[in-house]
Amino acid sequence: MxxxxxxxxxxxxxxxxxxxxxxxxxxxxxxxxxxxxxxxxxxxxxxxxxxxxxxxxxxxxxxxxxxxxxxxxxxxxxxxxxxxxxxxxxxxxxxxLENEDHFLDEVVITGTLKAVRRSESPVPVETYSPVFFKKNPTSNIFEALQNVNGVRPQLNCNVCNTGDIHINGLEGPYTLVLIDGMPIVSGLSTVYGLSGIPNSLLERIEIVKGPASSLYGSEAVGGLINIITKNPKGAPVFSADGFTTSWGEANLDLGFKANVGKTATVLVGTNYFNYDNPIDNNGDNFTDVTLQERISVFQKWNFNRKSNKLFSLAGRYFYEDRWGGEMQWNKSFRGGDEVYGESIYTERYELLGAYELPIKEKMLLSFSYTDHDQNSVYGNTKYLARQKIGFTQLTWDKKIKNHDLLFGTAIRYNFYDDNTTATVTADESWIPSIFVQDEIKFNEKNSVLLGARYDYNSSHGSIFTPRFAYKYKATANDIIRLNAGTGFRVVNLFTEEHAALTGARDVIVLENLKPEQSYNVNLNYLKKMYTGNGNFIGIETSAWYTYFTNSIIPDYDTNPNQIIYKNLDGFAVTKGISTNVDMTFQNGLKLILGATYMDVSKTEDDIKTRQILTEKFSGTWAISYRLPKLFIDIDYTGNVYGPMRLPLLGELDPRKEYSPTFSIQNIQFTFNKFKNFEIYAGIKNLLNWTPNNGNPFIIARANDPFDKNVQFDPSGKAMVTPDNPYGLTFDPAYVYGPNQGIRSFFGLRYTLK
Structure with missing residues (x-):
């Protein structure tokens, strides 16, 4: 048994x-x-x-x-x-595994002009991957930045919808936008050319908040945005991403790469956007959203060298035709005074490259060139402008014991000409510069960065910008950074101030405008926390203070029919604190939260004034959840902005002096069961918020855009009449948020690696 x-x-x-x-x-x-x-x-x-x-x-x-x-x-x-x-x-x-969040210890280059791990950089750099921007798909980089904490895309006109990027409350001209480290997007293109960078070519976006003039020169006063394109060797063989919205917008991104024998690898990206459906939901007989047709073609070559040193060339062609105005406008009315329209033709060529010298030392030669041609009309006011920017830079990266040195020299050529009375002859200038920085690593926890830059502007003389940074790495998950430096910017009114172009206000320049100069200090703390069950929480907090000894701030208040420019007789300050929180849970939930509080003001004659179009507080969020059984990702994104002071046209103007607190919220569902394919759909602006909520009108005198029925007194101010009870003139500059209501979208992505 x-x-x-x-x-x-x-x-x-x-x-x-x-x-x-x-x-x-x-x-x-x-x-x-x-x-x-x-x-x-x-x-x-x-x-x-x-x-x-x-x-x-x-x-x-x-x-x-x-x-x-x-x-x-x-x-x-x-x-x-x-x-x-x-x-x-x-x-x-x-x-x-593909990158997901921006708290990674990936390699960044923007903070110090050399590739370093993010945790090792003495300068705080925020990074955002394409995965982040896919949570709320957009047709251009300008709109994509709306969910980045402390960064706000600002529309400058209700009619043509041009805009710029604000960082920590400072206006667009204080933000330098780079492509692969080269100053491609500046001047005119800050206002009109930020669109059309194909998202299919985007590797990541690096953002530095605060002055970076000691490395990048003029315009990097408020901060900089570096758009880094893919390396052709690591890019997908083919990618396609297209979507359409219920408003009739259509966007298509295409990208592909190919090997040219054993010599090189080429990457090509194309973006096409079209919107030709005039909509007037607020009933003012003006288009709520500008009609656009845009095409951008980008090509990047990486050449194979026996030494494995870098040699890359890239070029982009961009063309855009956009218009907004009265609903009955067509191109036959362009430039006339019968039907009001703002029509802008923009054509750009860009070339940029990098070549590592064939020597033992690590020396990199970089260069870029842009040619921007603009043909615009604002009603019957013509603005014809041409801008050329050439830039060449040589850097030498040298390590000696505990010193990580960077020496550099650069020369920048600026050419600008337009048909305005402010530009009697073409503005042409050369700006040679030299710079040096030394990162001294005392031990594993303490390091210091010292830097300085000297520029000679042929119009304004010598400009010196020093820089200091200290990094204390208490642990691998606790990092404190202190940064201080100066900033400077040479002002060109007609390349950056849209209101100066519309003809709605006269431009008054009281004196020769000197370069803007500032002093800045920034304290940053980064904390990473890992739990035993695989969850992660990252917290990054920054506090900053920027003091301007000279700032060219447009004065809309003294005379409602004028924009007055002069050197600041006093000082201006921007200060604040911001926090980013990134949480990842093993159950599929992910949260990226941001909040910023700031105070942006100027003081003249002991009178402190809050600057126009700067919010006291703002917040952003991106909440994602994965339903693995259904192969669905859910992304809920949005932002909230506090009140901003707005440009009124006088004491009788019935529009609100301050904007309300408002929020733009979006939701997206992505189905990813099929290999190489993603199907996505969702709703933008869930709350159907638009700026006209609570206001009698947004565009002043929309019924009389050429001021034919406005009577003026001897001083040039509009008079109160039965036809004009508030004494206003036509003005489309009262704008602080997008005027596009709720809409659905549907899209498809395909990627072949």
């Missing part, structure tokens, strides 16, 4: 062993680097493991059947794979 029992138990053990003899193993990597510590989970079971130092993992003793394997890692996009196991089989499954 005992023998029978032993035999039965042995058979049961063999059967059980036969049922649990399958396994799953593989490797997890990201950016061609093995990922140590990635969490591998068999969904709906308690089986979990973690990758080793080589990125390998294994599940043993599995029963044959169907399994769902989920792989997650902090800062990477969680992925899931269905696997069918059979007996006596070791199933091999590798995983590749």
């Amino acid at each position: 005992k023998k029978i029992i032993y035999i039965a138990l042995a058979l049961i053990a063999q059967i059980s062993n036969a049922q649990d003899n399958a396994s799953i193993s593989g490797n997890v990597s990201s950016n061609d680097i093995s990922v140590n510590g990635a969490v591998i989970k068999i969904v709906e079971t308690s089986r979990t493991t973690i990758t080793d130092s080589l990125g390998n993992y294994m599940f043993e003793k599995l029963t044959p059947g169907k399994y769902k394997i989920r792989v997650s890692y902090i800062g990477k996009k969680t992925i899931q794979e269905n696997i069918v196991l059979i007996q006596n089989v070791n199933f091999q499954q590798d995983f590749y």
Whole structure:
């Protein structure tokens, strides 16, 4: 009897062993680097493991059947794979993780002009990947930045919808926009050319808040945005992303790469956007949104060299035709005084490149050139402008013991001409410069960066901008950075102030405008927290103070029919504090939250005045949740802005002096079951908020855009008449937010790696 029992138990053990003899193993990597510590989970079971130092993992003793394997890692996009196991089989499954958040310790270049780990940079740099911007798909970089904390895309005109980028309350001209580190987008293109950079070519966006003039020169007073395009070698073979909205907007991004023998790799990206559906929901007989047709073609070459040193060339062509105005306007009325319209033709050529010299030392020659031609009419006021910017820079990266040195020299050529009375002859200037910085690493915890730049402007003489930064790395997850420096900017009114072009107000320049100069200090604290169950919380807080000894601030208040410019007889201050919070949970929930409080003012004759179009507080959020069983990602994004002081046309103007607190919110659903495909749909502006809410009108005298029925007194001010009870003139500059209401969207993405 005992023998029978032993035999039965042995058979049961063999059967059980036969049922649990399958396994799953593989490797997890990201950016061609093995990922140590990635969490591998068999969904709906308690089986979990973690990758080793080589990125390998294994599940043993599995029963044959169907399994769902989920792989997650902090800062990477969680992925899931269905696997069918059979007996006596070791199933091999590798995983590749894509970047997800902006708290990663990835390589950044913007803060110090050299590639360093983000945690090692003495200058705080925020990074945003394409995954972040896909949470709220847009047709251009300008709109995409609306969910970045402390960064606000500002529309400058209700009619033509041109705009610029505000950082920490400072207006667009204080923000320098770079493409691959080159000052491509500046001057005229800050206002008109920021659109049309193909999203298919975007690798990441790096943002530095605060003056960076010691490295980048003029215009980098408020901060800078560096748009970094993909390396052709690592780009997908083909990508396509197209969407349309219920308003009739259509956007298409295409990208592909090819190898040109063994010589080079080329990457091509194209963006096309079209909107030709006039809508007037607020009933003022003006288009709520500017009609646009835009095409941009970008091409980037990376050449293979035996030394493996860098050699890349890139070029972009951009053309845009946009107009807004009275609903009955067409191109036959362009430039006339019968029907009001603002029509802008913009054509740009851009070229940029980088060449690492074939010597032992690490020296990089960079260059860029832009040619911007603009043909605009604002009613019957013509604005014809041409701008050329050439830039060449040579840097030498040298390490000596604990000193990480960077020497550089650059020369910038500016050409600007227009048909306004302010530009009697073309403005042409050369700005040579030299700069140096030394990052001294005392130990693993303490380092200091010292830097200085000298520029000679042919119109304004010598300009010196020093820089200081201190980094204290208490632990790998606790970093404190202190930055201080100066900033300067040479002002060109007609390339950056849209209200000076519309003809609605006269431009008065009281004196020769000197360069703006500022002093800045910024304190930054970064904290990362990892929990035992794989959750992550990152907190980054910055406090800043910027003091302007001279600032050219447009005066809209003294005379409602004028914009007055002069050197500041006093001082201006911008100060504030901002916090970013990034949370990732293993249950598929991810939150990116931001909040900023600031005070932007000027003081003249001991009178402190809050500057126009600067909010006291703002907030942003991106809340994402994955439903793995349904293969659906849900993204809820939005922003909120506090009241801003607005440009009124006098004491009788019935419009509100301050904007209300308002919020733009969006939701998106992405279905990603099919390989290489993503289908997405959602709703933008869920609350259907527009600036006309609570105001009698937005555009002043929209019924009389040429002021034909306005009577003026001897001093040039509009008089109160029965036809004009508020004594106003036509003015489209009362704008602080997008005038586009609720709308749905639908899109499709395809990527072939």
